Amino acid sequence: MKEKRHQIVALVGRPNVGKSSLFNRFTKSNKAIIDPTPGVTRDRHYETVDWNGQKFILVDTGGLEMDKLSKEQLDEDPEKKISQLIQEQSWQAVREADIIVFVLDGKEGLLIDDYEIADLLRKSEKTIYYLVNKIDSEAQEMDRLSPFYELGIEQLHPVSAAHGYGINSFIDEIVRNCIENAEEEEEKLPEKTMRIACIGRPNVGKSSLTNKLLGEDRMVVSHLPGTTRDSVDTLFEKNGSNYLLIDTAGIRRKGKVRDKVEKFSVMRALSSIERCDIALILIDANEGITEQDTKVIGYCVERGRACLVILNKWDLLENDKKRQKWLLGEVERATKFIGYSPTLKISALTGLGIKNIYSTLHKVFEQFSLKFSTGKINRVLQSAVEAHPPSLYKGHRIKFYYSTQVATKPPTFIIFVNYPKGVHFSYYRFLVNHFRAELNLDLTILRLFLRERQRKKYG
Numbered sequence: 001m002k003e004k005r006h007q008i009v010a011l012v013g014r015p016n017v018g019k020s021s022l023f024n025r026f027t028k029s030n031k032a033i034i035d036p037t038p039g040v041t042r043d044r045h046y047e048t049v050d051w052n053g054q055k056f057i058l059v060d061t062g063g064l065e066m067d068k069l070s071k072e073q074l075d076e077d078p079e080k081k082i083s084q085l086i087q088e089q090s091w092q093a094v095r096e097a098d099i100i101v102f103v104l105d106g107k108e109g110l111l112i113d114d115y116e117i118a119d120l121l122r123k124s125e126k127t128i129y130y131l132v133n134k135i136d137s138e139a140q141e142m143d144r145l146s147p148f149y150e151l152g153i154e155q156l157h158p159v160s161a162a163h164g165y166g167i168n169s170f171i172d173e174i175v176r177n178c179i180e181n182a183e184e185e186e187e188k189l190p191e192k193t194m195r196i197a198c199i200g201r202p203n204v205g206k207s208s209l210t211n212k213l214l215g216e217d218r219m220v221v222s223h224l225p226g227t228t229r230d231s232v233d234t235l236f237e238k239n240g241s242n243y244l245l246i247d248t249a250g251i252r253r254k255g256k257v258r259d260k261v262e263k264f265s266v267m268r269a270l271s272s273i274e275r276c277d278i279a280l281i282l283i284d285a286n287e288g289i290t291e292q293d294t295k296v297i298g299y300c301v302e303r304g305r306a307c308l309v310i311l312n313k314w315d316l317l318e319n320d321k322k323r324q325k326w327l328l329g330e331v332e333r334a335t336k337f338i339g340y341s342p343t344l345k346i347s348a349l350t351g352l353g354i355k356n357i358y359s360t361l362h363k364v365f366e367q368f369s370l371k372f373s374t375g376k377i378n379r380v381l382q383s384a385v386e387a388h389p390p391s392l393y394k395g396h397r398i399k400f401y402y403s404t405q406v407a408t409k410p411p412t413f414i415i416f417v418n419y420p421k422g423v424h425f426s427y428y429r430f431l432v433n434h435f436r437a438e439l440n441l442d443l444t445i446l447r448l449f450l451r452e453r454q455r456k457k458y459g
Helices: 019-027 071-076 078-096 112-122 138-144 146-151 167-187 206-214 260-275 291-302 321-334 354-368 374-387 425-438
Strands: 007-012 045-051 054-060 099-105 127-133 194-199 232-238 241-247 278-284 306-312 343-345 400-407 412-417 447-452
Touching (some): 019 099, 045 167, 054 167, 112 127, 127 146, 194 260, 194 354, 206 232, 206 241, 278 354, 306 321, 306 354, 343 354
Parallel strands (some): 007 099, 099 127, 412 447
Antiparallel strands (some): 232 241
């Protein structure tokens, strides 16, 4: 009943084979820049693809070229230096992806670089799809595909980014693989494992906190932002409970994410939010809460994750009561939209408050995983409507028929109503608060959806 982690699918290949066009076709957008000039895709673009309810993260990369340039050559020509950075980005995408889509040019045919790229990709030991673009029909399949079998592969996927030929069936295949991968990941974890992600801006102490929670130095701890480029999972047991601890790269404001490798770290951190149960939102007590901290919390709310707000480096404020009071007030004001989330004061350096994290995690996780009977949920709905009847909508009375729980982690409810669009936001907020109070869900996010009940058709 919990959404599985979104798999990361990377589009890679030579320049100008149609990767950005495919990205736009898959995501039904025009976010990637399309230009016949090689090297136009200078940063990795990423987007969540929702295909019939199944989701994966698609990454568009710059073109892979096999030319090896010396340091002197790179220093002499700035454009070549940029090209080299594009190469590093693309290979970084290969390392981070769960599934690789190697895009080939069906119009231009098989080139020497394709052989070299194919050999390097095989060494990754990941699932690789060989996609031959610019194939517009079955007739062109017969005419253009045969040379590509020289790469020593069993299956080719002919598609046309321009006209959509073969796209739907290929995405179906990708989604099947994503589901299988996610199920395999799920099977690797012991039952009732609590997944915890340390989330926050760079240099707030995520790796230091991870070390304290583990009781040993498992992560590289540094005062330089960006030390943790990728999420590092650690499965461990403590006092009879199983935990999966995810240490992630810092999330910076978009305008400040200039380092090319760090751009991908942001995506990896967001992926970590999706696959955790509870996010530990670390805030630097010495710096105070920032707009970016609230945006990070917003990411967690969007993905339905429970949160703990962790004020780290509290020891630096030990003798400054005025600063402590000011900071707690600022945090309370900035996090009103997650008023249910506990706030803890800790020092990952000295160990202050660390023991409180585990006890609080268990209280939050218990609520996050709760399942209620349909009878109880409907009694809560009835008491809400009786206490505060909804207003009219276009002269019609709004009727709430019944409610049911459809998921846990987080507790998710659907209320069937005759006019969902007629329920004012303030009344919807009242319903959420009423459900929270009556079901004792004071420490976790809950989701409440309004659905129109299908009217019976006669005749």
